[in-house]
Amino acid sequence: MFTTRPELTGTHGMVASTHWLASATGMAVLENGGNAFDAAVAAGFVLQVAEPHLNGPGGQVPGIFVTAHDRTPRVLAGQGPAPAAATIEHVTGLGLDLVPGSGLLAATVPAAWDAWLLLLRDHGTKSLREVLGYAIGYARNGVPLVSRVGHTVRTVQELFTEHWPTSAALWLTDGKPPATGQLHRNPALAGTWERLLAEAEAVSGREAQIDAARRAWSQGFVAEAIEAFCRKAFRDASGRDHAGLLTAQDLASWSASYEDALITDLGDWSLVKCGGWTQGPTLAQQALLLNGFRDELSYVDGIPSARTVHLAVEATKLAFADREAWYGDTDVPLDVLLSAEYTDARRALIGDEASGELRPGAAAGEPKLPAILDSLRGATSGDGATGEPTVGPQGQVRGDTVHLDVVDAAGNLISLTPSGGWLQSSPTIPELGFCLDSRAQMFWLEPGLPNSLAPGKRPRITLSPSMALRDGEPVLAFGTPGGDQQDQWQLCFWLAHTLGGLNLQEAIDSPAWHTTAFPSSFYPRSWNPREVVAESRLGRATLAELTERGHQVVDAGEWALGRLSAVSRSGGILRAAANARGMQGYAVGR
Numbered sequence: 001m002f003t004t005r006p007e008l009t010g011t012h013g014m015v016a017s018t019h020w021l022a023s024a025t026g027m028a029v030l031e032n033g034g035n036a037f038d039a040a041v042a043a044g045f046v047l048q049v050a051e052p053h054l055n056g057p058g059g060q061v062p063g064i065f066v067t068a069h070d071r072t073p074r075v076l077a078g079q080g081p082a083p084a085a086a087t088i089e090h091v092t093g094l095g096l097d098l099v100p101g102s103g104l105l106a107a108t109v110p111a112a113w114d115a116w117l118l119l120l121r122d123h124g125t126k127s128l129r130e131v132l133g134y135a136i137g138y139a140r141n142g143v144p145l146v147s148r149v150g151h152t153v154r155t156v157q158e159l160f161t162e163h164w165p166t167s168a169a170l171w172l173t174d175g176k177p178p179a180t181g182q183l184h185r186n187p188a189l190a191g192t193w194e195r196l197l198a199e200a201e202a203v204s205g206r207e208a209q210i211d212a213a214r215r216a217w218s219q220g221f222v223a224e225a226i227e228a229f230c231r232k233a234f235r236d237a238s239g240r241d242h243a244g245l246l247t248a249q250d251l252a253s254w255s256a257s258y259e260d261a262l263i264t265d266l267g268d269w270s271l272v273k274c275g276g277w278t279q280g281p282t283l284a285q286q287a288l289l290l291n292g293f294r295d296e297l298s299y300v301d302g303i304p305s306a307r308t309v310h311l312a313v314e315a316t317k318l319a320f321a322d323r324e325a326w327y328g329d330t331d332v333p334l335d336v337l338l339s340a341e342y343t344d345a346r347r348a349l350i351g352d353e354a355s356g357e358l359r360p361g362a363a364a365g366e367p368k369l370p371a372i373l374d375s376l377r378g379a380t381s382g383d384g385a386t387g388e389p390t391v392g393p394q395g396q397v398r399g400d401t402v403h404l405d406v407v408d409a410a411g412n413l414i415s416l417t418p419s420g421g422w423l424q425s426s427p428t429i430p431e432l433g434f435c436l437d438s439r440a441q442m443f444w445l446e447p448g449l450p451n452s453l454a455p456g457k458r459p460r461i462t463l464s465p466s467m468a469l470r471d472g473e474p475v476l477a478f479g480t481p482g483g484d485q486q487d488q489w490q491l492c493f494w495l496a497h498t499l500g501g502l503n504l505q506e507a508i509d510s511p512a513w514h515t516t517a518f519p520s521s522f523y524p525r526s527w528n529p530r531e532v533v534a535e536s537r538l539g540r541a542t543l544a545e546l547t548e549r550g551h552q553v554v555d556a557g558e559w560a561l562g563r564l565s566a567v568s569r570s571g572g573i574l575r576a577a578a579n580a581r582g583m584q585g586y587a588v589g590r
Contacts, residue, residue, distance in 0.1 A: 001301055001302030001502060001506045001509075001510070002302070002509070003505050003506045003509045004505070004509050004580035005505055005577070005578075005580060005587075006505065007503045007504050007505040007506070007575055007576070007577050008575060008576040008577065008587050008588070008589050009573055009574065009575050010573075010574050010589045010590040011409055011572060011573065011574060011590075012030065012408075012409055012574070012589070012590045013027065013030035013031075013036070013039070013406070013407065013408045013409060013574065013589055013590070014405075014406070014407050014567045014574045014575065014576035014587065014588070014589030015027050015030070015039055015043060015404075015405070015406050015567070015576070015587065015588055015589060016404070016405045016406075016565035016566060016567050016576045016577060016578045016585070016586070016587035016588075017043055017047065017402065017403065017404040017405070017565055017578065017585065017586070018047070018051065018054070018402045018403050018404070018481060018563050018565065018578075018579075018584055018585045019046075019047060019050045019051050019146075019402070019584050019585065019586075020584065020585075020586040020588075021046055021050045021138070021143065022043040022044070022046045022047045022050060022051075022402075022404065023043065023578070023586045023587060023588045024586075024588060025039075025042050025043045025046045025134045026039035026040065026042060026043035026404070026406055026588075027039070027588045027589065027590075028042075028134070029042045029043075029126065029130075029131065030406075030408060032130075033125075034124070034125060034126050034130075034131075035068075035123075035124065035125055035408050035410065035412050036406040036407055036408040036410075036412035036413065036414055037065070037119055037120065037123040037124040037125075037406075037412060037414065038120070038124040038125055038126040038130075038131055039406050039408070040063075040119070040404060040406045040414050040416060041116050041117075041119060041120045041124060041131045042126075042130075042131040042132070042134050042135075043404055043406070044061065044112075044116055044404060044416065044418055045116065045131070045132055045134065045135035046134050046135045046138060047402045047404065047418060048112070048135060048418075048421075048434075049135050049138040049139050049143050049186065049189070050138065050143050050146075051146070051149075051402050051584075052149065052186075052422070052423045053148055053149050053152040053153075053400060053422055053423050053424065054400045054401055054402045054419070054422060054481065055112075055400070055401065055402045055418045055419050055420060055421060055422065056112075056420065056421030056422060056423065056425075056434050056435065056437075057110065057112060057113060057189065057192075057421055057432075057434040058107075058110040058112070058420065058421030058425075058426075058434050058435055058436040058437050059110065059111070059112045059418060059419050059420025059421035059422075059437045059439075060078050060079045060080060060108075060110075060111040060112055060115070060418070060419060060420045060437065060439065060461070060463065061076070061078040061111065061112045061115045061116060061416055061417070061418040061419075062075065062076060062077065062078050062079055062274050062278060062416070062417055062461070062463050062464075062465060063075070063076035063078065063115075063119070063414055063415060063416035063417070063465055064076070064261055064272055064273070064274065064414070064415050064465050064466065064467045064477070065119075065123070065412070065413065065414035065415070065467075066411070066412070066413050066414075066467070066474045067123060067411075067412055068408075068410035068411040068412050071411075071473065071474055072261075073261040073263065073272045073467055073469075073474060074258050074259070074260070074261055075258060075259040075260065075261050075274050075275070076115055076118070076119055076256065076258060076416070077115075077256060077257045077258065077259050077274075078111045078112060078114070078115025078116075078256050079108070079111055079277070079278075079439070079458045079459075079461055079463070080108045080109030080110060080111035080254055080437075080439075080458070081108060081109055081254060081329075081455075081456045081457055081458050082108055082109075082245075082440055082443070082453060082454065082455055082456065082457050082458075082459070083107075083108070083109070083244075083245040083246045083247065083250045083455065084245075084247070084249070084250055084253075084455045084456065085245040085247070085455065086245050086440065086453060086454075086455055087453070087454070087455060088445050088446075088447060088452065088453050088454075090245070091105070091445055091453065092445055094242060096238055096445070097372060097445060098372075098441070098445065098523055098524065098525060099440050099441045099442075099443055099445065099453065099523070100236040100237040100238045100242070100438075100441065100523060101236075101237040101438060101441045101522055101523025101524070102236050102237045102424065102425055102426060102438050102523075103234055103235065103236025103237065103238075103242055103244075103426050103427075103438070104229075104230050104232075104233075104234055104236070104242065104243060104244025104245075104246075104426050104427070104436065105236060105242040105243070105244060105245065105440075106236070106425075106426070106437075106438035106439070106440040106441045107230070107244050107245070107246050107426060107436035107437055107438065107439075107440065108420075108437055108439045108440050108458070108459065109246065109250050109251055109254045110226070110251070110421065110436060110437065111254075111256060112418060112420070112421070113214070113217045113222075114214050114217065114218060114254075114255055114256040115256035117210050117213060117214050118214075118255070118256045118257075120210060121206075121207050121210040121211065123412070127206055127209065128197060128200055128209055128210050128213055129197055129201070132193055132197065135193065136190050136193050136194060136197075139185070139186045139187070139189045139190035139193070139433070140185065140187060140190035141185065142183035142184055142185040143183070143184055144181045144182065144183055144184075145178050145179075145180065145181065145182050145183075145184050146180065146584055147180040148582075149178060149184075149423075150177045150178050150179055150180055150182075152423065152424055153171045153172070153177035153178060153423070153424075154177045155424075156424045157172065157177060159235065160172060161175070162235075163234060163235035163241075163427075164234060164235070164426075164427040164428070165427075166427050166428040166429070166430045167423065167424075167427050167428045167435070169428075169430070170186065170188075170423075170428050170430075170433070171423060171428075186433050187433070188430065188431060188432060188433030189432070189433030189434055190433070191433065192222065192431075192432045192433055192434070195216075195221065196213050196216050196217060196222075197213065199212055199213065199216040199220065200212045200213035200216065214255070217251070218251040218252050218254070218255070219248075219251070219252045222251075222432060223248035223251040223252060224248055225429055225431055225432050226246055226248070226251065226429065226432075226436070227246065227247045227248040229244070229427075229429045230243060230244030230245065230246045230247070230436075231243060231244075232244075234426070234427050236426075237441075237523050237524075244426075244436070246436070259274075259275060260275075261273065261274070261467070262274065262275055262280065262281055262284065262334065263469070264281075264284035264287070264288065264338055266287055266288070266291060267291070268470060268471060269468055269469065269470060269498055270468065270469040270472070271283060271284050271287055271466065271467075271468055271494075272466065272467035272468060272469065272474075273464065273466060273467075274464065274465070275332065275334070276326070276327045276328065276330075276332025276334055276450075276460075277327070277328065277329040277332075277458050277460060277461070278327075278460065278461050278462070278463060278464055279320075279323050279327060279460065279461070279462050279464055279484070279486070279487055279521075280464040280465075280466075280487065281323075281327070281332075281334055281337065281338065282316075282319040282320055282322070282323050282327075282487045283319075283464065283466065283487040283490055283491060283494070284338055285315075285318070285319035285322065285337060285338065285343075286312070286315045286316055286319045286487070286491050287491070287494065288338060288343045289315035289318060289319065289343060289346060289347050289350070290311060290312060290315050290495070292343070292344070292347045293311050293347075293350075294499070296308075296311065297311065297495065297499055299495075299496065299499065299500035299501070299502075299510075302496065302500060302502055302506055302509075302510050303510070303511060303537070303538065303539065303542075304495065304496070304500070304510070304511070304538070304542075305542070306538075306541070306542040306545035306546060308495070309513055309532075309534070309538065309542065309546060310352075310354075310545075310546060310549055310551070311350060312491060312492075312495065312513075313354070313513070313515050313517075313532055313546075313551065314350040314351075314354070314355060315347075315350065316488055316491065316514070316515055316517075317355055317358075317359070317515060317517045317518065318346050318349060318350070318359060318361070319487075320484075320517070320518040321358045321359050321360040321361075321518060322337055322360050322361055322363065322367075323460075323518070324358065324360060324369055324370075324373075324518060324519060325360030325361075325363075325367035325368060325369055325450075326360070326363055326364070326367065326450055327450060327451065327460050328449070328450030328451035328452075328457075328460045329450075329451075329457045329458040329459070329460065330450045332450065333363045333364040336363040336364060337361075337363050342361065342363060345361070346361055352549065353549050353550045354530050354532075354546075354549050354550035354551040355517075355529075356529045356530050356550070357529065358373070358517070358518060358519075358527075358529065368448065368449060370444045370446050370449060370519075371446060372444075372446065372525075373519055373527075376519060376524065376525045376526050376527060377526075377527055377528075377529065400419065400422045400481070400483075401417060401418070401419035401462075401463060401481035401482065401483070401486070402417070402418050402419065402481055403415075403416070403417050403418075403465070403479045403480055403481055403563065403564075403565055404416045404417075404418070404565070405477040405478060405479065405565050405566055405567040405576070406477075406567060407477065407567040407568065407569045407574055407576075408574075409574070411474075411569060413467070413474055413477050413567070413569060414477060415465035415466055415467055415477035415478060415479050416465055416479075417463040417464060417465045417479050417481070417486070419437075419439075419461075419463050419481070420437030420438070420439050421434060421435055421436060421437045422435070422437075422438075423435065425437055425438040426438060439459050439461060440453070440459055441459075441521075441522060441523045442459040442460055442461060442462075442521045442522070443457075443459050460521075461521075462482075462483045462484055462486055462521050463486070464479065464486045464487050464490070465477070465479045466478050466479050466490055468494075470570070474569075475568050475569055475570045476566065476567075476568045477566065477567050477568070478490065478493060478504075478564060478565065478566035478567075479564070479565070479566075480493075480562050480563050480564040480565070480579070481563045482561075482562060482563065483520070483521060483522060484514075484516075484518070484520055484521050484522075485514045485561070485562070488513075488514035488515070489512050489514060489561060489562035489564060490564070492510065492511075492512040492513065492561075492562070493507045493508060493510070493562075493564050493566070496510040503575075503577070504566045504567075504568060504575055504576065504577035505577035507566075507577075508562075508564045508565075508566065508577050508578070508579050508580075509580065511534070511535040511536075511537040511538045512534075512535055512561035512562045513532060513533065513534040513535065513538065513561065514532070514533055514561065515531060515532050515533070516528045516531045516533065517529045517530065517531065528552065530550060530551055530552040531551075531552045531554060532546060532551040532552065532553050532554065533554045533556050533561065534546070534553060534554070534555065534556060534561075535556055535557065535558060535559065535560055535561055536555050536556070536557060536558050537558050537559075543555065559580070559581045560581065561581070562579060562581060563579045563581065563582060563584075563585055564578070564579045564585075565577065565578040565579060565585055565587065566578075567587070567589075574589060576588070576589050
């Protein structure tokens with residue numbers, strides 16, 4: 001099996017992320033005596049500066065973790081809800097049939113700050129200043145930008161210039177987007193963080209300071225600035241100007257929390273995911289479906305057979321059809337969806353030819369899909385061919401996210417998928433130095449669906465960190481950016497590692513694929529029932545066989561899909577790997 005890099009091994013600590021600066025920051029914290037949680041929080045804030053087109057302070061961060069003392073996986077629930085004024089009637093009354101993919105109307109309560117600080121308070125050891133100082137330094141003194149930042153800004157340059165002047169002031173220099181490697185400074189963001197620190201350090205004690213910083217955000221100057229800004233109207237993906245709905249009270253009435261993780265038994269292995277308010281359970285559904293085909297799944301020199309890819313794609317279609325019918329921030333029937341009886345019945349639908357229908361199962365009565373789906377069918381995916389963000393001229397974005405995994409010698413293990421608050425999602429709030437998210441675009445505007453818009457409800461998000469147990473012991477944390485593709489590219493990794501026998505780096509480097517045979521979670525919600533996007537390293541014969549089976553194959557190129565990273569701990573040995581595609585992700589450790 002060809003691999004781009006070695007799988008890292010060591011005994012002290014491992015950090016793997018989508019940007020080398022974040023990984024290096026996390027490792028610096030570990031070297032300075034911090035634990036995996038300290039390292040993750042420090043790295044997470046650096047990602048907001050280093051990959052601003054993929055996440056930001058106004059975004060969200062779900063995670064899965066275990067501690068050295070409690071080996072039961074827990075979920076960090078870092079997704080904010082819709083504002084109290086966000087009703088279907090309000091949005092449809094504006095003449096809209098979808099929540100726009102950009103602008104203030106699509107904003108949910110910013111969750112990242114509170115989630116990161118909750119994690120630091122309860123499981124870290126460092127002070128807020130010690131972990132936030134790295135990001136403040138990069139925001140104040142500058143960070144060299146990767147090429148995708150300039151590309152993203154170029155795409156929305158006209159929008160910034162004509163409609164979002166505060167974003168133009170931050171991201172355009174003499175009217176031009178930043179060049180690759182250009183040192184970019186965000187003094188307003190650095191000032192926001194420094195003011196939060198100052199308010200925190202007005203009280204004594206590590207935990208009290210962290211809680212004071214949380215209040216300064218949700219009940220202080222940040223919340224006040226967000227409410228004032230949301231009263232203004234700005235252009236969004238609908239092509240019209242709309243004001244936002246967030247208020248200071250929305251921020252004050254919400255805080256991050258912990259939840260039980262979803263653990264699915266797969267034999268020697270168990271998958272750990274967030275609940276049905278994310279798309280995470282689809283990975284468990286896919287794995288369960290494919291368990292019934294284990295004798296037909298095969299890898300040769302790290303490359304899956306055409307039969308393996310076909311079966312995986314068809315399993316994906318069934319799992320994601322169930323996502324559309326049953327998942328949301330509601331009572332999701334996961335006990336049925338993941339049951340042996342239901343899985344067996346669904347598996348029987350997988351044939352030798354590509355299916356062309358969206359086929360959810362009757363997990364809790366008859367499934368109900370949005371009536372608008374037929375009108376969205378048949379468009380090309382747009383974002384799937386490269387695995388990189390697709391940004392429309394009005395700022396609508398698909399799949400913009402980062403990922404981070406950390407493990408330390410004591411056994412603390414965490415997987416996190418921060419996202420939202422992208423520089424192109426909504427106008428920059430000038431006094432804060434960041435913008436809001438657009439995650440509410442994932443809601444449907446039809447009443448009675450699991451993912452229908454409602455005040456105080458979380459959108460059913462694509463963000464999907466992962467953990468795995470081996471013989472009941474937490475040993476592996478992994479994940480990837482990629483919107484709807486996250487739990488498909490993770491399936492590619494999972495099969496390559498657990499079935500193909502590849503190590504972490506080899507499994508990440510193994511050829512990947514995905515399908516767009518279900519509605520996109522991102523505006524304008526298009527889908528193509530038979531499309532399969534695949535890396536050409538699967539081989540001409542495999543791509544030809546998939547075509548013969550009725551799949552509409554899009555050759556994405558040799559190295560195009562996924563931005564996976566992973567860390568593991570077994571027998572006292574720590575391991576890590578990160579994706580070489582895009583030349584950003586790195587693992588570090590010793």
